[in-house]
Amino acid sequence: MKLKTYRIRKPKVVVIGGGTGLPVLLKSLRNQSMDITAIVTVADDGGSSGELRESITTMAPPGDLRNVLVSLSDMPQLYADIFQYRFKKEDKFLANHALGNLIIAAMSEMRESTYEAIQLLSTMMHVQGKVYPSSDQPLVLHAVFKDGTSVSGESKIAEHRKTIDHVFVTQACGATPKAARKVVTSILEADLIVLGPGSLFTSILPNLMIPEIGEALLQTTAETVYVCNIMTQKGETEHFSDADHIKILHQHLKQPFIDTVLVNTEKVPEGYMDFEVYDEYLVQVTHDFNDLRAQGCRVVSTDFLELRDGGVFHDGDKVVEELLRILY
Structure with missing residues (x-):
């Protein structure tokens, strides 16, 4: 049994992912006495991030990194609002760019490294924890579908509405x-590793498909926790159960490595979701606890649901409460 030396020091918690789910969890983790490291995907090629990586080809996409920096920062709300400000669509060449993305782009060019830019910004923004891009180079996400066809580009995968066999990055x-x-x-060196919450194929797996990261996850002695998505996603996880998510993760690393799965069991009220705003979501993920246990996973199932702005999210505080139970 691993000696829990963090009884006398801050436990080291590594969170891996991207998208909108990761900042929710990190914001709640920030309030705990933990040594936090966020490892963030750099395969995004849509929106402001996509345009910037086309302009500065050596820069990793900044959008997910920007949101993670803000979630772990204790800077005044006004500063955060300025960093997160997105220009209006009628603002010509600045249209839809978040100011923070432009700042990260500028600093990446100044330092000739996105990694260095994020470390400098972490100091400037009083970030409580460490933020690392999963790679210092922008990555291309490729999806191979069950019918043998393939597509390149994270933003293009869901458009095809095909069943994904596997993904890889270059x-x-x-x-x-x-x-x-x-x-x-x-x-x-982690005591606890958390994957998600986030899109399985486009936020979590792009990190794991970097060979060194995948190998490290197989070697680590840390408890590895997967925070399962609440909703299925169009063109990604249609008709998925929670057990299907784990199967995909294990297939990609070619062996079981998830120790614990956090599963939301609270129902989303009928007619609540605003599907015009959250058009990538379909229905709630179904449950197959027997299959999860057959795959070697401990299952923690409870109410992790937060409803706001017509959308469905994980309640970061409830997730962190369970993570603390696992740690201690």
């Missing part, structure tokens, strides 16, 4: 991606 030049500095060490 550098823009086609080379094998490498993990950013300190990412692998953080995973190997």
